[in-house]
Amino acid sequence: MKGLDKRHIGVEIEFSNLPLEKSAQVITDLFGGQIEKNSRYDYKVRKSEIGDFGLELDAILLKKLVADETFAKFTQMFGGGEELNDLLEKTASKLVPYEIAAPAIPITHLHKIDTLVYRLRLAGALGTTHAFQYAFGVHLNIEPPNTEVKTVLRHFQSFLMLQLWLERQTEVDITRKFSPFIESFHKDYLKLVMAPTYRPKKHEFIKDYLAHNPTRNRILDMLPLFSYWDEELVRKHLPKEKIKARPTFHYRLPNSKIDLFHWRISDEWLLWQIVEKLANDEKRFSQLQNEFNDYLHDIFQKKDAWVERTHRCVLDLLSQ
DSSP: OGGGGGGEEEEEEEEEEHHHHHHHHHHHHHOOEEEEEEETTEEEEETTEEEEEEEEESOHHHHHHHHOOHHHHHHHHHHHHHHHHHHHHHHHHTSSOOEEEOOEEEEEEEGHEEEEHHHHHTTTOGGGGHHHHHHHHOOEEEEOOOOOOOHHHHHHHHEEEEEEEEHHHHTOOHHHHHHSTBBEEEEEEEEHHTTTTOOOHHHHHHHHHHHHOOOOSSSSEHHHHHHHHHHHHHHHHHHTOOOOOOOEEEEEBBBBBOOOOOOOOOHHHHHHHHHHHHHOOOHHHHHHHHHHHHHHHTOOOOOHHHHHHHHHHHHHHHOO
């Protein structure tokens, strides 16, 4: 098992109102490095003191249009190419976010990303709470203590039991709840994976997941880690999905509250640590697992009662 001082975390932050060129400048002012412009919608910061950053306007169609020679010819034919680009960017940025993908850094250095968020905030970045249509999020790419199937499964199950409680703590924005990007796992899959008798091998874990979740759009996306285990098997089922194989839990729940002065990325990490505490507490894990299975099989499924139950469990974990 790796200790926290040996593990890494990557952070992806979505926001609006701060164009990529200015965002890249904020990064280099803080960490140094070289700005590389691939297009007005795609930047890199290379060789900063903490690694390489990617920055983009997260609109696949728009980026394809700009990269397409036909679009360039169209703008030349009718003139005003730069003005048309400005209009496209202003329109798109009202609906889709800018995104910064930070490099994986030691978890013990996460305060550096908090400082980056603070600087982006001062520069004018806006997050989820600023406007109804801003269904923006933060993704944490958390390296597990190890990649053995028993460890990964235990952490995954712990998250599933705590998910409703985490949603309350994170105050997931209503717009994000209705978006397709952080869908919860369906009850049939929960019943399968939470059964005390569920002890899959790696390929069985992957196949079961893909059979029930053939998508990246889950609140805890396991596809990067599964691709790290067996990329060929994942690609066989999802040949066109954008999946980067890496040993990480791709945690997609938190809102991007980048414009709120009390909010820090490290607070979202502290909530995830409760998932790990439960995974490592055999007695409380087994007890809560049995109760969660009862909850899953209860046709009335009182969510508020389950949140209260998990809250008591969390208080017990933190009082140790």
